[in-house]
Amino acid sequence: xxxxxxxTPEVAVPALDALIASGRHEVAAVVTRPxxxxxxxxxxxxxxxxxxxxxxGIEVLKPARPRDEDFLARLREIAPDCCPVVAYxxxxxxxxxxxxxxxxxxxxxxxxxxxxxxxxxxxxxxAGDQVTGASTFLIEEGLDSGPVYGVVTEDVRxxxxxxxxxxxxxxxxxxxxxxxxxxxxxxxxxxVPQPVEGVTLAPKIRVEDAHVDFxxxxxxxxxxxxxxxxxxxxWTVFRGERLKLIQAVPLPDRTDxxxxxxxxxxxxxxxxxxxxxxxxxxxxxxxxxxxxxxxWARGVRxxxxxxxxx
Numbered sequence: 001x002x003x004x005x006x007x008t009p010e011v012a013v014p015a016l017d018a019l020i021a022s023g024r025h026e027v028a029a030v031v032t033r034p035x036x037x038x039x040x041x042x043x044x045x046x047x048x049x050x051x052x053x054x055x056x057g058i059e060v061l062k063p064a065r066p067r068d069e070d071f072l073a074r075l076r077e078i079a080p081d082c083c084p085v086v087a088y089x090x091x092x093x094x095x096x097x098x099x100x101x102x103x104x105x106x107x108x109x110x111x112x113x114x115x116x117x118x119x120x121x122x123x124x125x126x127a128g129d130q131v132t133g134a135s136t137f138l139i140e141e142g143l144d145s146g147p148v149y150g151v152v153t154e155d156v157r158x159x160x161x162x163x164x165x166x167x168x169x170x171x172x173x174x175x176x177x178x179x180x181x182x183x184x185x186x187x188x189x190x191x192v193p194q195p196v197e198g199v200t201l202a203p204k205i206r207v208e209d210a211h212v213d214f215x216x217x218x219x220x221x222x223x224x225x226x227x228x229x230x231x232x233x234x235w236t237v238f239r240g241e242r243l244k245l246i247q248a249v250p251l252p253d254r255t256d257x258x259x260x261x262x263x264x265x266x267x268x269x270x271x272x273x274x275x276x277x278x279x280x281x282x283x284x285x286x287x288x289x290x291x292x293x294x295x296w297a298r299g300v301r302x303x304x305x306x307x308x309x310x
Contacts, residue, residue, distance in 0.1 A: 116144035117202035125227035134173035147191030
């Protein structure tokens with residue numbers, strides 16, 4: 001088939017690579033979000049998908065909005081059979097959805113109908129899911145509600161951050177998307193409607209969602225920290241300034257600390273929660289680089305009884 005691939009961030013690159021490498025389909029063009037400011041200089045930088053497409057000599061389309069007439073005209077001119085999508089980052093209007101004969105097929109990082117929305121991996125971790133995965137489905141006008149072509153599953157490991165899990169799903173999902181394109185072309189794959197039961201939503205994680213409440217149980221603290229790492233970053237407040245929490249390990253055997261209360265050992269920092277303590281392993285003070293929590297504690301000289309979140 002002739003394909004137009006839509007995607008933007010680094011997590012979409014393995015899928016683009018898999019389609020290019022398959023040799024079975026022609027990736028005629030790539031659709032991605034416009035260049036965005038990045039780095040200290042805030043200079044405009046092309047998306048990871050755009051950079052990879054340019055390296056491969058593939059035409060890159062960067063519409064400000066996917067309903068722009070210039071973009072739609074070029075899409076119709078290319079006349080793709082199918083448009084695979086991975087984390088493109090913009091809603092596709094019906095006028096665009098109607099262009100490819102076999103539709104737009106999205107690779108979504110959850111086992112649909114669970115976690116429909118922008119942040120499925122983060123929500124799966126924060127909810128304590130033990131198994132997740134990726135799904136390919138035919139895009140329709142509803143939110144991630146279209147019929148499903150295929151799935152792959154992935155166990156959630158006890159120390160997974162959303163970054164860890166998303167990286168594994170990106171590569172597993174790349175193979176699934178390539179296989180889905182093959183099955184659509186040869187007619188061996190039919191999309192199956194999603195069940196009406198089991199629908200959960202995964203909206204974008206806001207900064208306030210990443211705030212760690214140390215009155216919550218230790219398992220909740222752990223899930224928020226892992227689910228919000230690397231982005232947007234779990235955080236609390238210490239001495240009136242924001243402190244980012246990068247790793248916090250639950251310690252069921254330690255129950256002597258009040259919620260948020262800090263205890264500092266020679267090479268360890270502990271914080272109380274609503275159940276038992278967690279060990280703070282990595283933190284990032286406001287305006288500074290990530291550091292070991294023990295180094296941070298030595299620098300700020302924590303006094304007995306001081307708490308996080310105060």
